[in-house]
Amino acid sequence: MLESHRVTGVEAFRRKIEILTKLLTRHRMTRTISRRSPKTSTSQSRYRTSGFARSLLREWKRLELPLSHERIVVAVSGGADSVALLLGLDELIASGRLKSELIVAHLNHRLRGKASAADAIWVTALAKQLGHESVLGSVDVRRKAARLGDNLEQAARIARYEFLERTARRNQAAAVLTAHTMDDQAETVLLNLLRGSGARGLGGVEPIRSIEPTSDLLLARPLLSWAERPDTEDYCRQRDIEFRTDAMNLDRKFARVRVRQELLPLMRTFNPNLVKGLVRTAEILREDNGALDKGAARLLEISIEPDDATSLRFDLLANAPRALRRRALRLWLEQCRGHLKRLERVHIVAVEELLFGERGGRVFEVPGGGRVTRGRGRLHYTN
Amino acid sequence: MLESHRVTGVEAFRRKIEILTKLLTRHRMTRTISRRSPKTSTSQSRYRTSGFARSLLREWKRLELPLSHERIVVAVSGGADSVALLLGLDELIASGRLKSELIVAHLNHRLRGKASAADAIWVTALAKQLGHESVLGSVDVRRKAARLGDNLEQAARIARYEFLERTARRNQAAAVLTAHTMDDQAETVLLNLLRGSGARGLGGVEPIRSIEPTSDLLLARPLLSWAERPDTEDYCRQRDIEFRTDAMNLDRKFARVRVRQELLPLMRTFNPNLVKGLVRTAEILREDNGALDKGAARLLEISIEPDDATSLRFDLLANAPRALRRRALRLWLEQCRGHLKRLERVHIVAVEELLFGERGGRVFEVPGGGRVTRGRGRLHYTN
Numbered sequence: 058m059l060e061s062h063r064v065t066g067v068e069a070f071r072r073k074i075e076i077l078t079k080l081l082t083r084h085r086m087t088r089t090i091s092r093r094s095p096k097t098s099t100s101q102s103r104y105r106t107s108g109f110a111r112s113l114l115r116e117w118k119r120l121e122l123p124l125s126h127e128r129i130v131v132a133v134s135g136g137a138d139s140v141a142l143l144l145g146l147d148e149l150i151a152s153g154r155l156k157s158e159l160i161v162a163h164l165n166h167r168l169r170g171k172a173s174a175a176d177a178i179w180v181t182a183l184a185k186q187l188g189h190e191s192v193l194g195s196v197d198v199r200r201k202a203a204r205l206g207d208n209l210e211q212a213a214r215i216a217r218y219e220f221l222e223r224t225a226r227r228n229q230a231a232a233v234l235t236a237h238t239m240d241d242q243a244e245t246v247l248l249n250l251l252r253g254s255g256a257r258g259l260g261g262v263e264p265i266r267s268i269e270p271t272s273d274l275l276l277a278r279p280l281l282s283w284a285e286r287p288d289t290e291d292y293c294r295q296r297d298i299e300f301r302t303d304a305m306n307l308d309r310k311f312a313r314v315r316v317r318q319e320l321l322p323l324m325r326t327f328n329p330n331l332v333k334g335l336v337r338t339a340e341i342l343r344e345d346n347g348a349l350d351k352g353a354a355r356l357l358e359i360s361i362e363p364d365d366a367t368s369l370r371f372d373l374l375a376n377a378p379r380a381l382r383r384r385a386l387r388l389w390l391e392q393c394r395g396h397l398k399r400l401e402r403v404h405i406v407a408v409e410e411l412l413f414g415e416r417g418g419r420v421f422e423v424p425g426g427g428r429v430t431r432g433r434g435r436l437h438y439t440n
Numbered sequence: 441m442l443e444s445h446r447v448t449g450v451e452a453f454r455r456k457i458e459i460l461t462k463l464l465t466r467h468r469m470t471r472t473i474s475r476r477s478p479k480t481s482t483s484q485s486r487y488r489t490s491g492f493a494r495s496l497l498r499e500w501k502r503l504e505l506p507l508s509h510e511r512i513v514v515a516v517s518g519g520a521d522s523v524a525l526l527l528g529l530d531e532l533i534a535s536g537r538l539k540s541e542l543i544v545a546h547l548n549h550r551l552r553g554k555a556s557a558a559d560a561i562w563v564t565a566l567a568k569q570l571g572h573e574s575v576l577g578s579v580d581v582r583r584k585a586a587r588l589g590d591n592l593e594q595a596a597r598i599a600r601y602e603f604l605e606r607t608a609r610r611n612q613a614a615a616v617l618t619a620h621t622m623d624d625q626a627e628t629v630l631l632n633l634l635r636g637s638g639a640r641g642l643g644g645v646e647p648i649r650s651i652e653p654t655s656d657l658l659l660a661r662p663l664l665s666w667a668e669r670p671d672t673e674d675y676c677r678q679r680d681i682e683f684r685t686d687a688m689n690l691d692r693k694f695a696r697v698r699v700r701q702e703l704l705p706l707m708r709t710f711n712p713n714l715v716k717g718l719v720r721t722a723e724i725l726r727e728d729n730g731a732l733d734k735g736a737a738r739l740l741e742i743s744i745e746p747d748d749a750t751s752l753r754f755d756l757l758a759n760a761p762r763a764l765r766r767r768a769l770r771l772w773l774e775q776c777r778g779h780l781k782r783l784e785r786v787h788i789v790a791v792e793e794l795l796f797g798e799r800g801g802r803v804f805e806v807p808g809g810g811r812v813t814r815g816r817g818r819l820h821y822t823n
Contacts, residue, residue: 251710253717255724256639312710323706327634327695334636341638341763345728348761352735378731380724 109141109284109292110148114155116279120265127231129157130192130224132164132217133184135176135301139236140183141289142280144296146234147187160228161191164220166198166213169304176301183298192228194220210311222268232275237262240286243335244316247324251312255402260343261336282340285332353384357392360385367393367438371412383409390423393438399425412436492524492667492675493531497538499662503648510614512540513575513607515547515600516567518559518684522619523566524672525663527679529617530570543611544574547603549581549596552687559684566681575611577603593694605651615658620645623669626718627699630707634695638785643726644719665723668715736767740775743768750776750821754795766792773806776821782808795819 106114118124131146133139149155161184165177177193184191202212221233242261249258268276280289293300309315325331356377362368369389374382383405390408391397400423407421411431421429430437489497501507514529516522532538544567548560560576567574585595604616625644632641651659663672676683692698708714739760745751752772757765766788773791774780783806790804794814804812813820 250633250721251707251714251717253711253713253720255721256728259642259721259725315710320706320710323703324634327698327703328636330636331634334634337636338633338638338642342642342725344761344763345639345732348732348735348763349728351761352731378727378734380727380731 106152106154107145107148107292107295109288109295110145110152110154112283113142113145113279114149116264116283117149117155119282120277120279122265122275122277122279123157123231124155126156126158128160128228130160130162130221130228130230130233132221132233132235133161133180134163134236134303135180135183136236136303136306137286137289137293137300138238138241138280138284140298140300141284141292142234142236143183143187143189144292144298147189159189160224160230161189162221162224162233163191163193164217165193165195166216167195168198168209168213172304176303179301192224194224196220210313218268222274225268225274230274232277233268234277234279236289237278237281238284238286238289239281239332239336240317240321242281242339243321243332244313246335246339247316247320248312251316256342256346256349259339260346261339263343282336349380349384350388353381353388356381357385357388361389362435369436369438370434371436372434375412379409382412386412390427390429390438394423394425394427408436489535489537490528490531490675490678492671492678493528493535493537495666496525496528496662497532499647499666500532500538502665503660503662505648505658505660505662506614507539509539509541511543511611513543513545513604513611513613513616515604515616515618516544516563517546517619517686518563518566519619519686519689520669520673520676520683521621521624521663521667523681523683524667524675525617525619526566526570526572527675527681530572542572543607543613544572545604545607545616546574546576547600548576548578549599550578551581551592551596555687559686562684575607577607579603593696601651605657608651608657613657615660616651617660617662619672620661620664621667621669621672622664622715622719623700623704625664625722626704626715627696629718629722630699630703631695634699639725639729639732642722643729644722646726665719732763732767733771736764736771739764740768740771744772745818752819752821753817754819755817758795762792765795769795773810773812773821777806777808777810791819 123129129146131139131143133143143159143161146155146157146159150157150159161180163177163180165173167173177195181191181193196216198209198213198216201207201216202209205212207215221235224230225233245261246259249261252258262278262281264279264281265275265277268274290300305311306314307318309318321331328334356373357369360370360373362370374385377385383402386408387397387400387405390400390405394400404421404424408429411419411421411429414431419431423429427438427440430439506512512529514522514526516526526542526544529538529540529542533540533542544563546560546563548556550556560578564574564576579599581592581596581599584590584599585592588595590598604618607613608616628644629642632644635641645661645664647662647664648658648660651657673683688694689697690701692701704714711717739756740752743753743756745753757768760768766785769791770780770783770788773783773788777783787804787807791812794802794804794812797814802814806812810821810823813822
C-alpha cells in the first residue's frame with residue numbers, strides 16, 4: 058500500500074523528477090536559495106544567526122536532542138512550519154552550531170492529484186538545493202481510510218508516522234522531527250476540549266517522547282513550545298522561500314480548519330495571548346497527568362498479586378483517590394490485554410463499579426475482548 | 441456597607457413593602473402561584489412529583505444533603521435558575537419528600553435602580569406566597585468595587601457570598617444553596633481556559649464544599665451536575681411562574697455574557713453536547729486536582745522540619761514530579777503566610793528555581809509579604 062523511494066540512485070524516480078521538473082517553474086522554485094541569510098543580513102553580518110534559528114537551538118538543547126553527528130529525519134510537507142524548521146536546522150548546521158545530518162522526509166498523501174505531486178517535487182528540490190538528502194513516500198490515503206474505516210485525517214496521520222518511523226529506522230536516525238507549532242498545540246487542546254477530554258487529551262502533544270513506548274527512537278517537536286505560525290511564515294520570507302499552501306488546510310469540512318479559522322479568532326477577542334495560554338495550560342495538565350500516571354503505576358504495582366498480574370487486590374484501590382484508581386485500572390487492563398483498543402472512560406467506570414459491588418453485577422465484558430470478574434476481594438482478568 | 445433585613449417583624453421594611461407592592465402589578469406578579477403543580481398535572485396526579493423535582497431529590501441524596509428538619513438558605517435572584525431551585529425544593533417539601541425549612545435569601549446589588557428593587561420585592565412576594573421565610577440584603581456593589589479596586593462582577597460575588605454566609609449563621613442553617621447550572625459550569629470552565637488556567641481553574645466550581653475550609657456550613661449547588669438552562673426555564677413555565685430577567689445578563693461588556701452568547705453557540709456547532717462534555721471535563725479535572733492536592737499535602741508533611749514548619753528539606757521535593765512539587769510549595773507558602781493573596785504560578789516557579797539553585801539567587805521576596813531563602817539543604821520562610 059505504502060511505497061517509499063530513496064531519491065538518490067533510483068532510476069525510475071529520476072525520470073519522474075525530470076518530467077516533473079518542468080512543472081517546477083510554474084511553482085515559483087525559480088529563485089536561488091541563499092544558505093545562511095535572513096534578508097536583512099549584510100556582508101558584515103553573514104555569520105549572524107537569525108532569531109528563529111537561535112530560538113530553535115535553545116529548544117534543541119532544552120529537549121536534550123543530540124548535538125553530535127547523528128542522523129535526524131525532518132518531516133517536511135512544504136508548508137511554512139516544516140519549511141521553517143528545515144531552514145532553521147540548515148542555518149544551524151551551516152553555521153557549525155549543529156552537526157546533525159538531515160534527512161528530509163515527505164509523504165505524498167495523493168489527496169490533491171497534481172498539487173500533491175508538485176509539493177513532493179518542491180520539497181525534494183528544496184532539500185537538494187540546501188544539500189540535504191531526501192526521502193519521498195507515497196500512499197493512497199483515501200483508499201487506506203476506506204479500507205480501515207478511519208476518517209481521512211486519522212488515516213493520513215497514521216500513514217505519515219509509519220512512513221517517518223520506517224524512514225528513521227532504515228537510516229539509523231536518532232530522532233524524527235515534526236514542525237508542530239504553538240498554534241497546532243492550541244488547536245489540538247481545543248479539539249480535545251470539544252470532545253470532552255480529560256487531562257490526557259487537554260495536555261495536547263508532547264514536545265519530545267519515544268516514538269513508541271519501548272523504542273529508543275525519539276519523536277521531537279522543536280517548534281511546539283515557542284514558535285507561532287507568524288514566526289514560521291516570517292522566517293521563510295526572511296530566507297526568501299515561498300512555502301507551499303495546502304488547500305486542505307482551508308477546507309472547513311475539517312474540524313481543525315474551523316477551529317483555526319473560526320474558534321481561535323473568536324477566543325482571541327477575549328485574550329490576545331490565547332495561544333500562549335492554551336500551550337501553558339496543556340503543559341500544566343501534562344505535568345499533572347504524568348504525576349498521576351506515576352502514582353497510578355505505583356498503586357497498581359502494590360495491588361497486583363505478585364505471582365499473577367491478572368489478579369488485583371482491591372482494598373488499596375478502593376481507598377485510593379478516584380483519579381488514581383481509574384488510571385490504575387486502565388493501566389491494568391492495558392497490561393492484561395496488551396493494548397487499549399476500544400477501551401473508553403465508561404468501561405473503566407464499569408470496572409470500578411465492579412470493585413465496589415455496585416450496579417453491573419460481578420462480571421464485565423471488556424469491549425474488544427477479555428472479561429473482568431469479581432471474587433474474594435480481587436478482580437480477575439481472563440481472555 | 442451591607443445591611444440585611446429580616447422581612448418578618450421589621451416595621452420600616454413593612455412600610456417599604458407596602459409602597460413597593462404597588463409596583464408589583466406592573467411586574468406580572470398577579471397570578472396565583474399553585475404549590476404542587478406542573479401545568480400538566482390533573483386532579484388524579486396532584487401528588488405526582490415533576491421530573492425536575494425528582495432529579496433535584498436524586499442529586500440532593502447523592503450530595504448527602506440533610507433530609508431531616510434542618511434550615512437551608514436558598515439564594516434566589518429571581519432569575520429562572522434560582523426560581524426553579526426554590527420551586528423544586530418547595531415541591532419536594534410540599535409532597536413530604538424533604539423536611540427542610542427554607543430561608544429564601546436575596547441580595548439587592550443596587551446596580552439597576554428600580555429594577556433591582558423590583559426584583560427584591562418579587563422574590564420576597566414569591567417566598568411569602570409559597571410560605572417560606574425570606575431575608576433581604578442590600579449593598580452598593582458599585583461603591584464597594586470602587587473602594588476595593590475589584591471589578592463589578594468580583595465585588596458582587598464577594599458581597600453575595602458574605603451575605604449568604606451571614607444569613608446562614610444567624611439562622612443556624614446547615615447549608616447555603618446556589619442555583620448554578622451546567623451552563624454556568626461550562627461558562628466558568630471556558631472563562632478559566634481563556635485565562636490560561638490549570639486543573640484547579642478548569643475544574644470549575646464544586647457541587648458541594650464547606651463554605652470555608654474549616655467551617656461546618658455547607659455550600660451546595662444541587663443543579664450543577666444535571667440541570668441545563670432550558671430545564672430551569674421549562675420548569676418555571678410548568679409551575680406558571682414568570683421568572684425575572686436581569687438586563688446585566690445580556691450586557692456584552694461582561695466576558696461571561698459573551699461566552700454565553702458568542703463562544704458557547706459557536707462551540708456547540710462542533711458538538712451539540714458541548715455543555716455536558718465541559719461539565720464532565722471539569723469533573724475529571726477536579727478529581728485529578730484533588731488527588732494531586734492530597735499527594736502534595738503528604739509530600740509537604742514529610743518534607744517539613746518536625747519542629748519548624750517554616751523550614752523545608754528539599755531532597756524529597758527535588759525528586760518528586762513537578763506537579764506535586766509545585767503544589768506542595770504553594771501549600772507551604774499558604775501555611776506560612778496564612779493566605780494565598782497575590783501568589784501566582786510564576787512565584788511558585790521562582791521558589792522552585794531557588795530549590796534547584798538556578799537563576800534568581802538564594803532569596804525570593806514573596807509578593808504581599810514574606811521571603812524565602814535557601815540554605816543547608818533547606819528552604820526557609822521568614823515574615
